[in-house]
Amino acid sequence: MSLVRVHNFAVSLDGFATGEGQSAEAPFGHAGGRLMDWFFHTRTFREMQGGSGGGSGADDALARAWGPGIGAEIMGRNKFGPQRGPWTDHEWNGWWGANPPFHTPVFVLTHHPRPSVTMEGGTTFHFVDATEQEALRLAREAAGGLDVRIGGGPTTVRRFLAADLVDHLHVVVVPIVLGRGERLWDGLEGLEERFRVESVTTPSGVTHMTFTRP
Amino acid sequence: MSLVRVHNFAVSLDGFATGEGQSAEAPFGHAGGRLMDWFFHTRTFREMQGGSGGGSGADDALARAWGPGIGAEIMGRNKFGPQRGPWTDHEWNGWWGANPPFHTPVFVLTHHPRPSVTMEGGTTFHFVDATEQEALRLAREAAGGLDVRIGGGPTTVRRFLAADLVDHLHVVVVPIVLGRGERLWDGLEGLEERFRVESVTTPSGVTHMTFTRP
Numbered sequence: 016m017s018l019v020r021v022h023n024f025a026v027s028l029d030g031f032a033t034g035e036g037q038s039a040e041a042p043f044g045h046a047g048g049r050l051m052d053w054f055f056h057t058r059t060f061r062e063m064q065g066g067s068g069g070g071s072g073a074d075d076a077l078a079r080a081w082g083p084g085i086g087a088e089i090m091g092r093n094k095f096g097p098q099r100g101p102w103t104d105h106e107w108n109g110w111w112g113a114n115p116p117f118h119t120p121v122f123v124l125t126h127h128p129r130p131s132v133t134m135e136g137g138t139t140f141h142f143v144d145a146t147e148q149e150a151l152r153l154a155r156e157a158a159g160g161l162d163v164r165i166g167g168g169p170t171t172v173r174r175f176l177a178a179d180l181v182d183h184l185h186v187v188v189v190p191i192v193l194g195r196g197e198r199l200w201d202g203l204e205g206l207e208e209r210f211r212v213e214s215v216t217t218p219s220g221v222t223h224m225t226f227t228r229p
Numbered sequence: 230m231s232l233v234r235v236h237n238f239a240v241s242l243d244g245f246a247t248g249e250g251q252s253a254e255a256p257f258g259h260a261g262g263r264l265m266d267w268f269f270h271t272r273t274f275r276e277m278q279g280g281s282g283g284g285s286g287a288d289d290a291l292a293r294a295w296g297p298g299i300g301a302e303i304m305g306r307n308k309f310g311p312q313r314g315p316w317t318d319h320e321w322n323g324w325w326g327a328n329p330p331f332h333t334p335v336f337v338l339t340h341h342p343r344p345s346v347t348m349e350g351g352t353t354f355h356f357v358d359a360t361e362q363e364a365l366r367l368a369r370e371a372a373g374g375l376d377v378r379i380g381g382g383p384t385t386v387r388r389f390l391a392a393d394l395v396d397h398l399h400v401v402v403v404p405i406v407l408g409r410g411e412r413l414w415d416g417l418e419g420l421e422e423r424f425r426v427e428s429v430t431t432p433s434g435v436t437h438m439t440f441t442r443p
Contacts, residue, residue: 029412029415029417030242030244190421191421192414193418194416200406201243202408203243203406203408204406205406206406207406216430222436224242
């Protein structure tokens with residue numbers, strides 16, 4: 016059965032999954048790299064960057080679960096880039112360079128569809144104006160029986176959780192107070208009742224929480 | 230040196246330290262006992278209730294640090310009781326019965342002062358209309374060189390944190406999404422920069438976070 020999964024999704028103590036003021040230079044706004052610092056130190060991340068080294072402990076083991084079994088990703092437009100409204104810069108194809116780390120079809124949710132873009136390494140960005148259910152149907156078709164990852168940002172993950180479409184949620188609570196940005200948990204009262212929840216703190220200081228269907 | 234300490238202060242994943250709709254029957258409003266469930270299972274809590282049994286593992290060890298070295302407590306009016314505005318029910322003396330677990334002077338912050346009330350077991354409630362700094366001066370005087378505990382609720386803890394008067398903060402993150410109530414973290418952006426932060430998850434599923442001065 017094809018599952019819907021969220022991985023390596025970091026939130027601050029006050030529940031913000033990204034800061035305020037996103038720009039081409041600052042994908043996470045004023046949060047900078049603080050939400051993903053634990054990840055930058057993992058071997059998984061270093062390998063994604065084409066490098067080597069990095070830790071291979073628990074943070075890495077949990078981070079690595081991101082890839083296997085995934086056949087397609089769905090992401091919100093604000094994860095793809097900082098442009099809002101009609102697309103003016105068609106040269107922008109994400110923060111990830113010519114060879115993005117996805118290596119699958121990626122469905123970008125936007126009210127402003129544009130032609131698909133094929134990148135190096137097997138990643139194709141499709142731009143769709145769709146409900147969560149429609150996007151998931153498209154992604155499942157493209158995934159060929161494999162799982163679908165909801166890649167973020169907070170609004171997108173929150174909408175899929177609210178629609179009860181997520182089977183596996185891996186949230187990383189980072190011990191910082193961001194103060195402003197976009198919240199993950201809004202409108203999700205009682206979310207824990209739908210899942211079995213497990214928590215573990217690692218030496219980097221973050222707490223990994225996994226929500227899986229009971 | 231007399232420290233200012235917060236202990237056993239539970240928050241939900243979305244940062245609420247109490248629910249909505251406090252009443253005499255529901256000190257935590259719609260949150261019910263969910264924020265303190267980990268605590269109810271500790272030996273520390275059972276002994277506070279005059280009973281015995283309960284766990285004596287990590288939750289208990291952390292819960293137990295609540296008492297030693299404390300000479301006075303400061304609490305907000307909403308921790309003391311559900312009444313708002315001028316006091317109409319003078320028979321209400323807290324949720325804790327004739328012998329409250331504090332056993333020290335307790336300063337209740339209120340814009341409506343009333344005469345002090347001496348309970349069994351060494352607890353005296355003083356009702357003061359004071360700033361954080363003034364209340365702390367009074368509590369320190371009463372504590373005779375011992376530490377002062379800020380007992381809650383969220384508004385009171387947040388105000389003492391905002392005024393940078395807290396030396397030790399023990400927060401317990403409970404893996405539930407409350408959705409509504411009173412938030413702890415609002416207005417505290419960058420709080421972690423003033424502290425050394427340590428996190429540990431226990432088998433009950435909560436994450437204990439201790440913020441101590443570097």
